[in-house]
Amino acid sequence: MEKTVSELEYLGLSAWQKFGYNFCAFFRKLPAAFLSIFTVLIPKLARKVWGAIKSFFTTLYNAMVHGDWKTRLAFVVMGSSQLARKQIARGLMFLAFEVLFILYMVCFGGVQLGELSAPDGFVGSHVTAPGGWVNGEWVDRDVGSDSRLVLLYGILTIIFIVAFAYAWYANIKSAYAVQQYQEARQHITTAKEDLNALADSQYHKTLLTGPLIGLTIFTILPIIFMVFLAFTNFDQQHMAPAQRFQWIGWENFKSLFSGGVAFGRVFGKLLLWTVVWAFFATFTNYILGMIVALVINKKGIRLKKLWRTVLIMTVAVPQFVSLLLMSQMFGLYGAINTIFGTHVNWLGGDPTLARFMVILINIWVGIPFTMLMVTGILMNIPADLYESAKIDGAGPVRMYFKITLPYVWHVTTPSLISNFIGNLNNFGVIFLLTGGGPSYTDGKSDPAGQTDLLITWLYKLVMDKNLYGLASVISIMMFLITAVISLIVYNRSKAVKNEEDFM
Amino acid sequence: MEATTKQKKMRSMKVMRRTTNAIIYVILVVISIIWLFPFFYLIIQSLRGETGNYTNYFFPKKWTFDNYIHLFTNEGYNSGTGKIESLQAYNFMTWYGRTFLIAVVVTIVQTVIVLVTSYALSRMRFKMRKPLMNLMLILGMFPGFMSMTALYFLLQLIGLTQNMSTVGLILVYVGSSCMGYYICKGFFDTIPKSLDEAARIDGASRQLIFFKIILPLSKPIIVYTLLTAFMGPWGDYMFASLIANGNPAYWNVAVGLRDMVQPQTLLTYSDSFQRFCAAGVVVSLPITILFFILQRYYVEGVTGGSVKG
Known part of the structure; x- marks a missing residue:
């Protein structure tokens, strides 16, 4: 049973005891924090979604019941209300979008949606072409459509349908609004005024349209594609251009969670190491980086700029160069063994040593970043805090624990969280240093190695084994893990209180 | 006493x-x-003159620039024959030129996108603002690699993989760059809102405020964004290797350099490691010099933008 201390007792603790107490408290509260996702966040989200749905139907209802014939016509012919009320440009745009959409759906969209699930359960329909004689029998060639492209086109069509639905809703909303303006004899904006608003009150639309289109095509579309792939058997036996893959439901997820399958066990092992790695990589960098920053910025130390510049070299030189170089230096015949006259395989021999070395080299890579950040924060600490502490008779050690450390800790918590999440997915350091090796000796874990993170394993599964379906499942699991961790931490940390209304 | x-x-x-x-x-x-x-x-x-990838002493016995010359002429010592031969697959100049071109284009476009997104999210108040920020936060939690394979298929579909891979890579790097708005927005948030309000009373539009007030005050963060935007594609390995699909003609410097220190390459060519070092120097030099010139801004960006939420 854990003890809880009262406020007064807590204030009486020493700095280390406080730290220990908070550290334990964090883990003790972890289950509650995890539960709060279900008890607080999800209801909150559900209420938001419910509110959005309600306002959607209220708008439609109002337009239907209170609208005149021009507004009601907008349900079928987009832009009609605006056209009838002299908002010609706006009306024409809505109308043109509708015509474009109908043309697209008739010519391509309908076919593509049908192709998504062909009658035989595959993605893309079966097409045969004249083949050749096999064992004295004429066999047709299977030139089925490319499943990947069918899937992509299908998702594009779905995105287009969603965009159209939104435009349709906006059209009705605007149709009813313009009717109300007319009834109230208010001014109806002209095309020129609308255009001017795009540089002023509506400037965010001008600014964000381009970036958001990019985001949709290059981030959202691929993620939807990946989620769909998780439910297919896209692998070596079903390589897309030549063969079609098919929908297999939750099979991939099952193979990940059934411990009997080697695959599930590898996932467990790598997940554990990924979390351990992220923990050590983040906190060693943070603590040591802070110490280095404090040492450099100590009063009376000269050549501050020189020390800082030396460390910044690591930031300035492209990381892949220094990492590849490190991987060679720590090799069996590399510089380190030459200098010390040893014969140790630092990165490819003993797995524990390799893991230790990876974390060590990551410290080399990461300390300068922390050092820079902490240096900036130290300069921002108000000097009068120290002065009043000095008048009260506080020594340097005390000032450090009472002022410097709390201040730095408070300000850097958000970056600590994002560093942790970044380290969970730190492809570069692991892949370029060890390539995931040394390999497991049990012979069942191929292609995963002992220092592989989930992300590098993913890379190998796709590049070497072509296991796209399974890799997608792992991606989804990684997303869930990251999301849960960040939700818990974001909800608990005080420094990000203003992000409290997250979702 | x-x-x-x-x-x-x-x-x-x-x-x-x-x-x-x-x-x-x-x-x-x-x-x-x-x-x-x-x-x-x-x-x-x-600068080491002796061949053999590894030596059992530290300082070279012979100093030479040959490694740099061989790097650019794409030649190497075959360890079997002990003679210089041309490396068919390698073309360092092309890798270098392509990576540079990509990095420059990406730098410009990405900086514009990041500035524009940050301004909208920092200065404007609209209904979708908070949901949009949350959406980008959530999208950022997906492991990038898997969506990259989807992007690869997408690029294949529009024919931007093989000899058009430069365009494809630029599109991909630029495509989701608005998600990197965080630090820049943090900086914009520190510029007092009263400046905007005063300008608005004088009749300035949002657009005018952006160009005449915010941008001139944002030199450090613009330089910071330029610098980080350049360093991204300059050192990217993951997507570049995916899109090249093992074809050396479409590599970038990171993929090429990694190939030089693969065990197989080291075994075949006895000067591969020295050429790798030469390539490392050539790749690092421009960015390092640039970095030290602009160091002040980078430090301001790291300390200014990253810690204010």
């Missing part, structure tokens, strides 16, 4: 401070050696 004890105490404190400072200097020197050693090693190895 009392004065002497005080003096003694002062003296002992002085001695203590001196010793701590001395220890700190020793630590700093050790740190500097550890941090500079790899770069020092990189440079001297790139």
Whole structure:
């Protein structure tokens, strides 16, 4: 049973005891924090979604019941209300979008949606072409459509349908609004005024349209594609251009969670190491980086700029160069063994040593970043805090624990969280240093190695084994893990209180 | 009597401070050696004249620029025959030129996108603002690699993979760059809102405020964004290797350099490691020089934007 201390007792603790107490408290509260996702966040989200749905139907209802014939016509012919009320440009745009959409759906969209699930359960329909004689029998060639492209086109069509639905809703909303303006004899904006608003009150639309289109095509579309792939058997036996893959439901997820399958066990092992790695990589960098920053910025130390510049070299030189170089230096015949006259395989021999070395080299890579950040924060600490502490008779050690450390800790918590999440997915350091090796000796874990993170394993599964379906499942699991961790931490940390209304 | 004890105490404190400072200097020197050693090693190895990827001594016995020359002429010592032969697959100049071109284009476009997104999210208040920020936060939690394979298929579909891979890579790097708005927005948030309000009373539009007030005040963050935007594609390995699909003609510098130190390559060519070092120097030089010139802005960006939420 854990003890809880009262406020007064807590204030009486020493700095280390406080730290220990908070550290334990964090883990003790972890289950509650995890539960709060279900008890607080999800209801909150559900209420938001419910509110959005309600306002959607209220708008439609109002337009239907209170609208005149021009507004009601907008349900079928987009832009009609605006056209009838002299908002010609706006009306024409809505109308043109509708015509474009109908043309697209008739010519391509309908076919593509049908192709998504062909009658035989595959993605893309079966097409045969004249083949050749096999064992004295004429066999047709299977030139089925490319499943990947069918899937992509299908998702594009779905995105287009969603965009159209939104435009349709906006059209009705605007149709009813313009009717109300007319009834109230208010001014109806002209095309020129609308255009001017795009540089002023509506400037965010001008600014964000381009970036958001990019985001949709290059981030959202691929993620939807990946989620769909998780439910297919896209692998070596079903390589897309030549063969079609098919929908297999939750099979991939099952193979990940059934411990009997080697695959599930590898996932467990790598997940554990990924979390351990992220923990050590983040906190060693943070603590040591802070110490280095404090040492450099100590009063009376000269050549501050020189020390800082030396460390910044690591930031300035492209990381892949220094990492590849490190991987060679720590090799069996590399510089380190030459200098010390040893014969140790630092990165490819003993797995524990390799893991230790990876974390060590990551410290080399990461300390300068922390050092820079902490240096900036130290300069921002108000000097009068120290002065009043000095008048009260506080020594340097005390000032450090009472002022410097709390201040730095408070300000850097958000970056600590994002560093942790970044380290969970730190492809570069692991892949370029060890390539995931040394390999497991049990012979069942191929292609995963002992220092592989989930992300590098993913890379190998796709590049070497072509296991796209399974890799997608792992991606989804990684997303869930990251999301849960960040939700818990974001909800608990005080420094990000203003992000409290997250979702 | 009392004065002497005080003096003694002062003296002992002085001695203590001196010793701590001395220890700190020793630590700093050790740190500097550890941090500079790899770069020092990189440079001297790139100038080593003897072949053989590994030597059992530290300083080269023969100094030469041959490694740099061979890097650009794409030649190497075959360890079997011991003769110089042309490396068919390699084309360092092309890799370098392509990576540079991609990085420059991406830098410009990405900076514009990041500035524009940050301004909208920092200065404007609209209904979708908060949901949009949350959406980008959530999208950022998906492991990038898997969506990259989807992007690869997408690029294949529109024919931007093989000899058009430069365009494809630019599109991909630029495509989701608005998600990197965070630090830049943090900076914009620190510019007082009263400036905007005063300008608006004088009749300035949002657009005018952006160009005439916010941008001129944002030099540090613009430079920071330019610098980080350049470093991204300049050092990217994951997507570049995916889109090249093992074809050396479409590599970038990171993929090419990694190939030079693969065990197989090291075994075949006895000067591969030295050429790798030369390539490392050539790749690092422009960005390092640029970085040190613009160091002040980078530090301001790291300390200014990243810690204010």
